[in-house]
Amino acid sequence: MTDYALSEHKRDPGRWEALFKELQREIIFGTLRPRERLVEDEVIARLDATRHAVRRAFAELERVGLVIRTPNRGVQVRDYTLVEVEELYEIREILEARAARRMSLPAPDSLLAELSSIAEAHARASREERYLDIFLLNNEFHEKLYGHCGNGLLAEAIKSYTFASHPIRSRGFPDVELRRLAVEEHRQILDALAGGDADALAKLCVAHIQRPKDYYLRANRMLAQSATP
Numbered sequence: 001m002t003d004y005a006l007s008e009h010k011r012d013p014g015r016w017e018a019l020f021k022e023l024q025r026e027i028i029f030g031t032l033r034p035r036e037r038l039v040e041d042e043v044i045a046r047l048d049a050t051r052h053a054v055r056r057a058f059a060e061l062e063r064v065g066l067v068i069r070t071p072n073r074g075v076q077v078r079d080y081t082l083v084e085v086e087e088l089y090e091i092r093e094i095l096e097a098r099a100a101r102r103m104s105l106p107a108p109d110s111l112l113a114e115l116s117s118i119a120e121a122h123a124r125a126s127r128e129e130r131y132l133d134i135f136l137l138n139n140e141f142h143e144k145l146y147g148h149c150g151n152g153l154l155a156e157a158i159k160s161y162t163f164a165s166h167p168i169r170s171r172g173f174p175d176v177e178l179r180r181l182a183v184e185e186h187r188q189i190l191d192a193l194a195g196g197d198a199d200a201l202a203k204l205c206v207a208h209i210q211r212p213k214d215y216y217l218r219a220n221r222m223l224a225q226s227a228t229p
Contacts, residue, residue: 016056028166034079065164089213099149100202107193119186126179172215
């Protein structure tokens, strides 16, 4: 697991990859808000970056779906409608359930040991409220899990749609109960992998991604209601 910190970018301001990782982190954790404009000159000044690096970073953010370009508005942080959130997660449910049912079970001991180690590190990060580590370790757990599905393109599709949902998923990190459930569900997924029940594994994987989505939708509906006169 690698933490692409801003300090890395400052050592090499021409390295667009490091700038991309920093802007990605700011979007995922809400420093840059939905619909907020990203202005080249402001990013150059704020992060001591080159114009070339900023443009490459913007292009990569657009490619992975975290920003959009709109006429007369330039680059903006992407904002999902409630319908789009539902549609995005419907795709994830289909892909992840299919991947789970394709897995060769019981999973090999080497995979179970690796996933258990990641899950334990994730649980520690959750207890200590280290949100960036929670995010990175959760990604690592699921990428390793779906890498076992036997279909590389399916695993890449899951990774792509998971990436698009990062700002949605991270919204619930401060919620203690949501984090506790995520830790418990990782353990249940490991048990299903070891036990060889593909249907149980598929149901767990789908349920696991529902909670952050539901949290995000509830929070957005409450905001909308509070803004209504």
